[in-house]
Amino acid sequence: MAKEDLASFKLGELLAQYDYARDFFISIGINDIDSNRSLKDFAGDINQELLEDAGLNGEQLITNFLAFIDKMETLKKSSCNIVESITIIGGNDKFGQEENIKLELKVGEVISIVGPTGSGKSRLLADIECLAQRDTPTNRQILLNGEIPDMNRRFSIENKLVAQLSQNMNFVMDLSVNDFIKLHAESRMIDHVEKVVQEIVKCANELAGEKFTRDTPLTQLSGGQSRALMIADTALLSLSPIVLIDEIENAGIDRKKAIELLLKEEKLVLISTHDPVLALMGDKRLVIKNGGIHKIIVLSEQEKQYIDVLEKIDKKMLQIRSHLRNGGVIDESITR
Amino acid sequence: MKIVTVSGPPSSGKTSVIIKTIEYLKKDQLEIGVVKFDSLSTYDDEMYKKLGVKVKVGLSGNLCPDHYYMTNIEDSVKWGISEKLDMLISESAGLCNRCSPHIRDVLAICVIDNLSGINTPKKIGPMLRLADIVVITKGDIVSQAEREVFAFRAKQSSPRASIIFINGITGQGAYDLSLRLKEANDYESVIDKKLRFSMPAAVCSYCTGEIRIGEKYQTGNIKKIKL
Structure with missing residues (x-):
């Protein structure tokens, strides 16, 4: 049915076609819907007191309803909005020095971003997120699939490009793991909710050191379990094609597996980090200095040889940490 | 003069959002003024002053803050014009969550936090x-999934609006x-402009200073819970 006619259709038909429409009425406190009447008639003589409580007049009710249906339909379709690559066209650093680069990043790639604190890592990520068009302080330009993106994307949550994950993020909802994932799946309006819940819990448990069940309250998950669940959920339920990881700690989570999972789901993974092992997980490494991209290092065969060594050192530190945690003391055995 | 109304529940981050946004606007040499409406006290004017922004504060005291806002917005606009501002931003808290200081055709922003x-x-x-x-x-401290669910809910409630995520820090x-x-x-003026929606009415005996409990003291516009 044509969008502008929706208001004349019987509410029963509307609800049959758009099952989520009921949510709209419930959210403004309207629970009894006469399915034989049209939205126009309904809005025309709805109890004035109810509308005032809801904070909408009849006309606003109709406009908001039509916009709601429109948005929800776009949301349903948006999974076919595929980003295959982004291109960063260089701008300038804090001192006006030109970056002189054109860098294409593709889904399935891992890019690490290194640089001193305050060097401009976040600005680079913000430029990508807001699809900068030479109009941010860095003058960078971002292309999607090699083209100048449609600017409507900038403000639409359906097309949110970047999903973020950082050490500072916590779950604040008072829900079980199960209910929480279900809620997220419903907000994505997908059909196979149960299957997705199962899969996310399974993946998260593969990443986490200690296992947890679906009934565990979110707020009782350990740091590692939370991070594992966030990654599995982002991989399997977030629409955003780019995942930005800001420094995830090495405790209680298998970081290599986590990144493999994200790549399997066709994501472009950006890791901003000070940790050598994480930094070397990137196929390319961007070095940020004075607000600009200073250098692009492609992971060489030589560096690859030493990943093992770094991992051993890392493992050693973890062992010492757990040794201390369990009441151990440091002696000459740590040199072995 | 451009006029923008910013509202949102207390502590949702209105001032931080406005300050961070003004930092960008100032790069275009725009002269910006803020009128901050609050109920009892505020220190936010100091933050605006530090930024070099002209600022006025209105404290509603024992009056309904949003009705107070309505009766002062026109004078605020006059002040903005006399200061030759390019943009006037009003900041007010919708303290009971029901109020809306949004004016038709005047850019209206609502700030809520994750x-x-x-x-x-x-x-x-x-x-x-x-x-x-x-x-x-406050998206930087909750999970991606919670951000997505929250944004979805906001979109459901306000389908016409654009949604922008801002980190106030x-x-x-x-x-x-x-x-x-x-x-x-x-x-140049907002006289004769209309609110997008009426404000809650409350003209009862308690509005005029009554403090005793009991039906016999209650007169005027009164609504009872169905218990």
Whole structure:
């Protein structure tokens, strides 16, 4: 049915076609819907007191309803909005020095971003997120699939490009793991909710050191379990094609597996980090200095040889940490 | 002069969002003024002054803060014109979540935060439902999934609005908002303009100073819970 006619259709038909429409009425406190009447008639003589409580007049009710249906339909379709690559066209650093680069990043790639604190890592990520068009302080330009993106994307949550994950993020909802994932799946309006819940819990448990069940309250998950669940959920339920990881700690989570999972789901993974092992997980490494991209290092065969060594050192530190945690003391055995 | 109204529940991050956005607007040499409406006290004017922004504070005291806002907005606009501002931003808290200081055709922003709970978008009335732009703050401390669910709920409540995520500490996202502010309509006066929605009425005996409990002391506009 044509969008502008929706208001004349019987509410029963509307609800049959758009099952989520009921949510709209419930959210403004309207629970009894006469399915034989049209939205126009309904809005025309709805109890004035109810509308005032809801904070909408009849006309606003109709406009908001039509916009709601429109948005929800776009949301349903948006999974076919595929980003295959982004291109960063260089701008300038804090001192006006030109970056002189054109860098294409593709889904399935891992890019690490290194640089001193305050060097401009976040600005680079913000430029990508807001699809900068030479109009941010860095003058960078971002292309999607090699083209100048449609600017409507900038403000639409359906097309949110970047999903973020950082050490500072916590779950604040008072829900079980199960209910929480279900809620997220419903907000994505997908059909196979149960299957997705199962899969996310399974993946998260593969990443986490200690296992947890679906009934565990979110707020009782350990740091590692939370991070594992966030990654599995982002991989399997977030629409955003780019995942930005800001420094995830090495405790209680298998970081290599986590990144493999994200790549399997066709994501472009950006890791901003000070940790050598994480930094070397990137196929390319961007070095940020004075607000600009200073250098692009492609992971060489030589560096690859030493990943093992770094991992051993890392493992050693973890062992010492757990040794201390369990009441151990440091002696000459740590040199072995 | 461009006029923008910013509202949102207390502590949702309105001032931080405005300050980060003004930092971008100032790069275009725009003369900006803020009128901060609050109920009892505020120190935010100091923060605006530090930024070199002209600022006036209105404290509603024992009056309904949003009715107070309505009776002072025209004078605020006059002040802005006399100061030759390019843009006037009004900041007010919709303290009971039902109020909406949004004026028709005047760019209206509502600021809500991720920590306020996922049902919040449903609990906030016209302030959110009739806003042009919904700014969501404090996304840096909750999970991606919670951000997505919260934004979805906000979208459900306010389907017409654009949603912008802003980190009030780093300013990430504020640039996008500054672009939208530059598109706000210009007005020399707001006389005869209308609110997008009426404010809650409350003319009862307690409005005029009654403090005793009991039906016999209650007169005027009264509504009872169905128990």
